Amino acid sequence: MxxxxxxxxxxxxxxxxxxxxxxxxxxxxxxxxxxxxxxxxxxxxxxxxxxxxxxxxxxxxxxxxxxxxxxxxxxxxxxxxxxxxxxxxxxxxxxxxxxxxxxxxxxxxxxxxxxxxxxxxxxxxxxxxxxxxxxxxxxxxxxxxxxxxxxxxxxxxxxxxxxxxxxxxxxxxxxxxxxxxxxxxxxxxxxxRLSHGIQDSVGGISSAASEAIKGYQVVRIFGGAEAERERFHKVSERNRKQYMKMVVTQSISTxxxxxxxxxxxxxxxxxxxxxxxxxxxxxxxxxxxxxxxxxxxxxxxxxxxxxxxxxxxxxxxxxxxxxxDEQPEHNTGTRHLQQARGHLQLQQVSFTYPGSDTAALKSIDLEIRPGETLALVGRSGSGKSTLASLLPRFYEPTQGQILFDGHPLSDYTLSSLRSQIALVNQHVVLFEGSIAENIAYGALAGATPEQIQAAADAAMVSEFAQRLPEGLNTIIGENGLSLSGGQRQRIAIARALLKDAPLLILDEATSALDTESERFIQTALERVIANRSTLVIAHRLSTVERADRILVMEQGEVVEQGSHKELLEQNGSYAKLYRMQFNEEGA
Structure with a gap:
């Protein structure tokens, strides 16, 4: 745009x-x-x-x-x-x-x-x-x-x-x-004016080419080659015309x-x-x-x-x-977090995405006590991931406030706040380099080989890495394209395990894993979530059954909360979702 x-x-x-x-x-x-x-x-x-x-x-x-x-x-x-x-x-x-x-x-x-x-x-x-x-x-x-x-x-x-x-x-x-x-x-x-047009057209060329290259499998399976070719030719032709208009203008004036x-x-x-x-x-x-x-x-x-x-x-x-001239993230906090307890409170939190008229979150009240595991479930678009994105201050609440260890998030510097949070989301991002470098990424680069190996073992990364030519030192290419979705997600989990942060956010962290790998990862996650506050977002209800509390969200609101057993007994939205998934998996 x-x-x-x-x-x-x-x-x-x-x-x-x-x-x-x-x-x-x-x-x-x-x-x-x-x-x-x-x-x-x-x-x-x-x-x-x-x-x-x-x-x-x-x-x-x-x-x-x-x-x-x-x-x-x-x-x-x-x-x-x-x-x-x-x-x-x-x-x-x-x-x-x-x-x-x-x-x-x-x-x-x-x-x-x-x-x-x-x-x-x-x-x-x-x-x-x-x-x-x-x-x-x-x-x-x-x-x-x-x-x-x-x-x-x-x-x-x-x-x-x-x-x-x-x-x-x-x-x-x-x-x-x-x-x-x-x-x-x-x-x-x-x-x-023509220069503006040329720059816009160059952006259009980059966008058309990037989408076609990244989505080459979809393009070929669904027969989109001709449509992509026409789209690229159209933006390239626009670029050519803009250039020729400039040449004519220069050729007349000179x-x-x-x-x-x-x-x-x-x-x-x-x-x-x-x-x-x-x-x-x-x-x-x-x-x-x-x-x-x-x-x-x-x-x-x-x-x-x-x-x-x-x-x-x-x-x-x-x-x-x-x-x-775009304003950077608001980073006016002065309080530095050294070692958080992980006590999180959301008080009447509402949020609306910029440019949208519909609230993604509506008056959310919840508390995650230190060491507690809280799960968010619900249909797609119910606001689960949006809520999780407020905790590291990727977005600011439209109304209400979020307290971390008793202080508003805005009181903390962004770097110190985020140093206390580990995140594994559904769309895994890996970088050019080795598996070990992706596990010990950024501020974790000072980790010892033993610490990296321990995180890899706990996240079941070692299970597939040992079959690779150079083990954890194997180069995985751009965004880990040489790996499967489950392998990439295990690396992201190992990264979070290595960080060992007081607050852990798992946003569909096991969505790309097969049943056997998920069982191993669940065992590893049970060990890592001990003694730390954890927010788990999942579509598969089988992955949140052991959570201390489960919140069910619909259209940006919390409609039910309780333990797995309590929610089944209420026979409400959660029970309906559970029966639906159970029937699908048993079919």
Whole structure:
């Protein structure tokens, strides 16, 4: 989903000014680059001056100057080469540094944004910003500056030399300045709008490709290849059209500017060749003046062409700065949890997802005492997982409050609160690396091999790991795709066991296990939930029969609670669900 662009957005210049702040951090190398292109620009003017001396020397027969004129050619090109080297290296250094800084800042910011942000944006869109958009930003921040400095200094040098030769004729060049500005201004808005369209289309390409690649099995089984091909072709065609519109805009504006410059040069030539002016200038000065005027055409053209690069960068920078301006998770708590007891209280807690009109949770009151196991059951969409997501503060309650060891969750720092919680959810996330590295992930990386092995044994990971080439050190690939769903889930359980947190949340933690594996895992979980507070969410009621208390949820409300035996005796929703599952499993 793309963010809406409204009329109250910052102007292009304010966005560009903010972008240039990233370049300013590398000012020493920028000065080196500036000095290099100053040398380059100086050689352009020196070449025109050399032409003046050469023609005057030939015309006057002063041929003994040929030695220093020949050496001057070598010196001019040596200085030009040196300037080009310093300028290109300096700006390239700054460019890659800006790319690295922007990408790292964006990634670091993504790590602290609230869960609601990820509901509004697809992963493909965010990846597009990290890859494509950042390169466009760099073009505006450095490539455009490189051209502006190199060609701008060249124009200044040549213009100054022309003023020195004949200031009256040179002032004719000022006639085209307003016209060039008008052309650039007209094209800027269109180029910026087209850049937004290109960036959106790149996000669409990434999204279409990502979904088709990740869901390749579903695509093939259900015959979706043709539909996915058409969808991809559609977004790719949109990208092509946006690019072509930009090319047309650039291709029209650049020749118009060139024609304006050519018209002034033609007018200068016509006027300069009048007898009165020819009499006041030497042949060398006249030829040098016309040559300098002609040499200005190329840098002026390049200066107008950077407008498209700048507009692309501004459009890309807007997408970055909108993300940077997103508020991170609220982390205003000052209390640090060292070792929690695990006493949890929900007092009249209600919650509504952002953008939704229907409450996912309605006035929930419950308590989990230290060491108690509480189970949440109910149909899909009843609010079980939503309730669990409030405990680590992935979301904040819309109403009511949650107390942990007698203090509101908001009183604790996020890091210390989450250090006291272990989570195993239905959608297991594994990372590139070995099984052992996935068990001892993040803050657990300091665990000893013995501790990792113990967690693997308890979660039945060792049962399949010992059959792998390198045991727990076997690399499992992206998100553990080389493993079965049950194996992946056992690794996630081992990770939670290793953390040994006072509060354990099991959200469908055994959903991907077969009956035999589930029996072993249940035995392991019974050992690990001892002496710690545990919230178990399950569809399979057989997995929660031994819970201290069971809460039945419907449409965001708790409709029944009690032990397994008590709920069966009430013959209500729980008993109905239990009989239904028992009949299905016995069929």
């Amino acid at each position: 793309q963010s809406k662009r409204t009329s109250d957005q910052p102007t292009g210049w304010s966005v560009y000014r903010r972008l240039l702040a990233y370049v300013c951090g590398y000012w020493p190398m920028f000065i080196v680059a500036f000095a290099g292109f100053a040398l380059y620009a100086g050689t352009q003017t020196a070449a025109a001056k050399w032409l003046e001396h050469f023609i005057d020397a030939v015309e006057s027969g002063n041929l003994d100057q040929r030695g220093w004129l020949a050496l001057a050619i070598i010196l001019i090109f040596f200085v030009r080469g040196l300037g080009t080297l310093l300028g290109n290296y300096g700006f390239s250094y700054v460019a890659r540094a800006v790319v690295n800084r922007l990408r790292c800042q964006m990634f670091e910011h993504l790590l602290v944004l609230p869960c609601a942000f990820y509901q509004r944006h697809t992963s493909a869109e965010l990846l597009s910003r990290l890859t494509y958009n950042v390169e466009q930003v760099t073009g505006a921040a450095t490539d455009a500056l490189k051209t502006a400095v190199r060609e701008g200094l060249t124009v200044v040098g040549l213009f100054g030399y022309m003023l020195y030769l004949n200031w009256k004729l040179t002032l004719l060049f000022l006639l085209i300045a307003p016209l060039v500005g008008a052309v650039v201004g007209l094209t800027s808005k269109r180029l910026r 020749p118009v500017v060139q024609m304006l410059v050519a018209a002034v040069v033609a007018l200068l030539t016509y006027i300069a060749m009048s007898p009165s002016l020819l009499a006041s200038m030497s042949t060398g000065e006249f030829i040098a003046f016309i040559s300098a005027a002609s040499l200005m055409a190329k840098p002026i053209r390049q200066l107008t062409e950077i407008n498209s690069t700048v507009q692309k960068g501004i459009a890309a920078a807007e997408s970055f700065f909108v993300l940077f």
